[in-house]
Amino acid sequence: MATATTHGARDHARAQHGTRTETMPVVPASDWPAAVPGTPVWAETVAGGNYTHRVLARGTELRLTDLAGDACAHLLLYVDGRPWERLNTADTVKVQWNAYLGAVVIIIYDLGLVIWSV
Numbered sequence: 001m002a003t004a005t006t007h008g009a010r011d012h013a014r015a016q017h018g019t020r021t022e023t024m025p026v027v028p029a030s031d032w033p034a035a036v037p038g039t040p041v042w043a044e045t046v047a048g049g050n051y052t053h054r055v056l057a058r059g060t061e062l063r064l065t066d067l068a069g070d071a072c073a074h075l076l077l078y079v080d081g082r083p084w085e086r087l088n089t090a091d092t093v094k095v096q097w098n099a100y101l102g103a104v105v106i107i108i109y110d111l112g113l114v115i116w117s118v
Helices: 006-015 089-096
Strands: 082-086 106-108 114-117
Touching (some): 089 106
Antiparallel strands (some): 106 114
């Protein structure tokens, strides 16, 4: 087995340089195969049933793209370093009388404050 030793594992890892799979981060994000307006800082394809996580700075734009036309995204939103400040879907829907994301929608967390806006 080529990876049974540390030298074999190192050589194998180095041989993988530049290899891309269908579901993986693309680094740098500017190498993303589909045209993305602006300057993306992170690009990743997530396989169905899997997940990814990222800490986003204030003002960061998040774009979710359904490549195959059959995706469903589930979001868990937390304030970094304060996990008690998290998405509260019930309050978000009650306050705005709307359960769908669209233009000018706010996402509210447990303390009744805005955690995210669309």
